[in-house]
Amino acid sequence: GNSVTQMEGPVTLSEEAFLTINCTYTATGYPSLFWYVQYPGEGLQLLLKATKADDKGSNKGFEATYRKETTSFHLEKGSVQVSDSAVYFCALLNTNAGKSTFGDGTTLTVKP
Amino acid sequence: DTGVSQDPRHKITKRGQNVTFRCDPISEHNRLYWYRQTLGQGPEFLTYFQNEAQLEKSRLLSDRFSAERPKGSFSTLEIQRTEQGDSAMYLCASSVDRGRTEAFFGQGTRLTVV
Numbered sequence: 001g002n003s004v005t006q007m008e009g010p011v012t013l014s015e016e017a018f019l020t021i022n023c024t025y026t027a028t029g030y031p032s033l034f035w036y037v038q039y040p041g042e043g044l045q046l047l048l049k050a051t052k053a054d055d056k057g058s059n060k061g062f063e064a065t066y067r068k069e070t071t072s073f074h075l076e077k078g079s080v081q082v083s084d085s086a087v088y089f090c091a092l093l094n095t096n097a098g099k100s101t102f103g104d105g106t107t108l109t110v111k112p
Numbered sequence: 113d114t115g116v117s118q119d120p121r122h123k124i125t126k127r128g129q130n131v132t133f134r135c136d137p138i139s140e141h142n143r144l145y146w147y148r149q150t151l152g153q154g155p156e157f158l159t160y161f162q163n164e165a166q167l168e169k170s171r172l173l174s175d176r177f178s179a180e181r182p183k184g185s186f187s188t189l190e191i192q193r194t195e196q197g198d199s200a201m202y203l204c205a206s207s208v209d210r211g212r213t214e215a216f217f218g219q220g221t222r223l224t225v226v
Contacts, residue, residue, distance in 0.1 A: 004154075031212070032212040032213075032214075034214055036217075041219075041222075042219050042220070043116075043118075043203055043217040043218050043219040043220045044155070044203070044205075044217040045217070046214050046216065049214055051212065089154050089155075091154075093212045093213075093214075094212075095212070098160050098167070098168050099145065099157035099160060099168065099170075100145075100155075100157070100215060101157075102154030102155050102156075103154050104152065104153055104154050105152070105153070105154050
């Protein structure tokens, strides 16, 4: 079946530090991959996506590259801000319709 | 605002009572999903609609849970005879009817069963 494994948190960084959150997946075929962000008490917001191998998704300074050979989709940002503090979820969609499979989330706290 | 809308945002109920949640998807989205999220976990799939047809249900969706989307627009999720283990965030999402496309989430309904 499909599964997503994320780096365990929480992650605490100082402002302007470099961020990496690891995500690896198990799936048959060629899933689409996503990163979502969730702020306290809120639903999930799509942060970025990639639909095929070697695609790079990017948004708001965040990037992730779809690596089929390592089945990974690691999230990176060169310089984090306090406002980036949130929970980040990696997810995959492996069918043309139906459920996405999510990781358990990684909590990021950025201190000034 | 044309995002996914959920109502209510918060619900506190006594064990054994029935509750119903509503989701209004983005207007041009044919697909609608329900997920459940507990503290420290990612969303878990409950069920999925394509227009008014319920096409997939998770085994998490016990007999006490029922979802409808009668006219292919808004959807309701009802939980009968609530239990403390039903306490969670219930998330609704919608997407266009086109391949492996991302879903857009509402803000969720936080259910607390006391």
